[in-house]
Amino acid sequence: MPAHALSLSHVTLDVQRRDVTGRTGTLRVLDGCSLDVAAGESLTIVGPSACGKSTLLDVLAGFAHPVAGEAYADGTPITRPALDNGFVAPAYGLFPWRTALANVTFALGSGGTPEAREARALDALDVVGLIDVAESPVSELDAAQKVRVSIAKTLAHDPGVLLLDDPFAGLDQADRRLLQDDIIRIQRDAGVTLVLATSSLDEAVRIGDRVAVLTPHPGRVDVVVEVDRRQHLAAAHRVWTALQAAATEELRAA
Numbered sequence: 001m002p003a004h005a006l007s008l009s010h011v012t013l014d015v016q017r018r019d020v021t022g023r024t025g026t027l028r029v030l031d032g033c034s035l036d037v038a039a040g041e042s043l044t045i046v047g048p049s050a051c052g053k054s055t056l057l058d059v060l061a062g063f064a065h066p067v068a069g070e071a072y073a074d075g076t077p078i079t080r081p082a083l084d085n086g087f088v089a090p091a092y093g094l095f096p097w098r099t100a101l102a103n104v105t106f107a108l109g110s111g112g113t114p115e116a117r118e119a120r121a122l123d124a125l126d127v128v129g130l131i132d133v134a135e136s137p138v139s140e141l142d143a144a145q146k147v148r149v150s151i152a153k154t155l156a157h158d159p160g161v162l163l164l165d166d167p168f169a170g171l172d173q174a175d176r177r178l179l180q181d182d183i184i185r186i187q188r189d190a191g192v193t194l195v196l197a198t199s200s201l202d203e204a205v206r207i208g209d210r211v212a213v214l215t216p217h218p219g220r221v222d223v224v225v226e227v228d229r230r231q232h233l234a235a236a237h238r239v240w241t242a243l244q245a246a247a248t249e250e251l252r253a254a
């Protein structure tokens with residue numbers, strides 16, 4: 001599948017919330033967010049907790065719908081989830097009693113022959129480095145391997161886009177590093193457009209060609225920092241400065 005270009009144009013999104021007294025109210029989660037991601041580019045999103053990173057990914061995945069503005073894939077409005085708009089579901093979406101191979105094959109649905117589905121699933125498991133444990137039940141895999149199965153489930157659909165929501169949170173530092181390197185390789189080899197939300201500044205700068213910094217309450221795209229690989233530290237410093245400014249603003253507003 002060719003990579004898709006994504007864009008958000010002045011996206012504003014509200015959710016209905018119920019407070020402790022049972023009264024419902026409207027919370028503005030995203031406010032006028034605009035962002036362009038070129039086909040084949042890798043963009044990471046970073047920002048303080050609850051600033052709207054997951055919601056922004058949900059809009060790109062077609063799971064959440066703006067009250068104003070629009071999200072586009074290759075210029076076409078994103079109105080519902082599409083399989084080639086590959087959202088990587090968290091690892092807890094796996095069937096633990098099934099093998100890694102069965103989990104990935106199951107995710108492919110019923111199209112084509114069982115042999116063709118199995119071949120695609122094996123290819124995807126090979127890409128994420130799990131061919132040797134393809135026949136192991138997911139319950140026997142470690143946390144990092146479970147994340148890899150989740151990525152394989154999405155890759156098996158040959159998506160034009162990979163959307164990842166803090167996929168490596170909770171993994172230890174070494175596994176996290178290995179998975180970061182792998183996602184960089186997978187994105188380059190497959191040529192997909194990658195959008196990854198993360199709570200880690202280091203991860204954002206390592207993976208992204210550009211890093212979008214979100215400010216909270218409501219979520220706004222504050223700055224987008226271009227990452228020059230030769231000037232890695234300079235990019236990290238610019239993202240950190242933007243994050244500090246967002247945190248200071250939040251403290252003042254509180």
Ligand SMILES: Nc1ncnc2c1ncn2[C@@H]1O[C@H](COP(=O)(O)OP(=O)(O)OP(=O)(O)O)[C@@H](O)[C@H]1O
Pocket residue numbers: 015016017027029047048049050051052053054055056199
């Ligand atoms: N469907 C919903 N119902 C109620 N509140 C929601 C809903 N979706 C998002 N929110 C609220 O919107 C805000 C932003 O949530 P979101 O999960 O997008 O932020 P985030 O940056 O991904 O957070 P974190 O880094 O903690 O995962 C939060 O205050 C959250 O509680």
